Amino acid sequence: MTDFIDSQESRTSLPSLATHLPELMGRGMDFEDAFDHYLSVFVNGALDSDFLKPEYLKLMDHYESLIQPAVRKIEGAIQARVGVVFSSAWKADFRKALLSKPYMKLESMSSGSHGDCQACKLQDHPYSKKCTFTGQWYDPETLAEVNNEDDNSNEDDSSQERPMVIGDIPEVFKLGRFCAKRSSYHHQLNHYRYQILQKCKMKVNQVKECKLNKDDKDIFDQCMSNSQWKTKLREELEDLLKNADSYVDEKDHWK
Known part of the structure; x- marks a missing residue:
């Protein structure tokens, strides 16, 4: 080759x-x-x-x-x-982190932790995983890292959700087992x-x-x-x- x-x-x-x-x-x-x-x-x-x-x-x-x-x-x-693996139930803050951060880490939580999934916020979906998103937002074509305030190429395109995350600031969510698995697939594919x-x-x-x-x-x-x-x-x-x-x-x- x-x-x-x-x-x-x-x-x-x-x-x-x-x-x-x-x-x-x-x-x-x-x-x-x-x-x-x-x-x-x-x-x-x-x-x-x-x-x-x-x-x-x-x-x-x-x-x-x-x-x-x-x-x-x-x-x-x-x-x-x-x-196919994207969910319309995911809330805006979770979607922005999912789309903008190129690194995603899932960790199991202790059995004593209780609460609803912070991705979909459905009451019957208890969280069991800690999800941490990290990394810098990047240009989807050239893959070069960019800052949102310097990249206004798509700011008027209402069809594309614009991640509003500046710099490498970790975003942490507690996820239910279904959203954890589903978002992991989406993140790996999307990035x-x-x-x-x-x-x-x-x-x-x-x-x-x-x-x-x-x-x-x-x-x-x-x-x-x-x-x-x-x-x-x-x-x-x-x-x-x-x-x-x-x-x-x-x-x-x-x-």
Whole structure:
């Protein structure tokens, strides 16, 4: 896998992709192929943050025939499940934290704790989990961290709920078991792009530490040649999608 972009030479060429076109053109791209190319976008993004800008991606050779179909396949599978696991019963303060904070931690509470779920606030849903949201609000396209007072691009868009959380201020809620499970699925799906970028950054840094004096292309090739790492990430996503699908069969019991 060599879908590497050299930011120092050309941001509009992808010559190595030509070797993959014969096997992918003329038939549907399977999930493994799509994930491989999808992951290469974020490895490139970990090496050069400008790579994730939409105007940059669209200038790539074979963007429409290869990169775009891969992104659509993976993100289409994710987005198809985001709405399914979202709950209209969740209150505004919980929704804002869920949507704006990229990190979510669930912890079991002592059996002596009593009270109603703070996400849905339904009286028959006692809380049993402590949920802590952390992290900085980020641009959903470039994944760059932003401050709300500096980002007014969507302030007039009433169709999109704008998180009003400034900085990395933890938000803590006590959740019932149904909202805890359901919101965990939603959070992982909704913030998947951000989380996969962080995992790629960690991998890039590991390779840099082990491979001194290597240029970005060498680092990219090292990451993308690690089949064990790629398989682990793909299987994690497949498990997440399956878990979200399982909610469809259980949702009547979660009302």
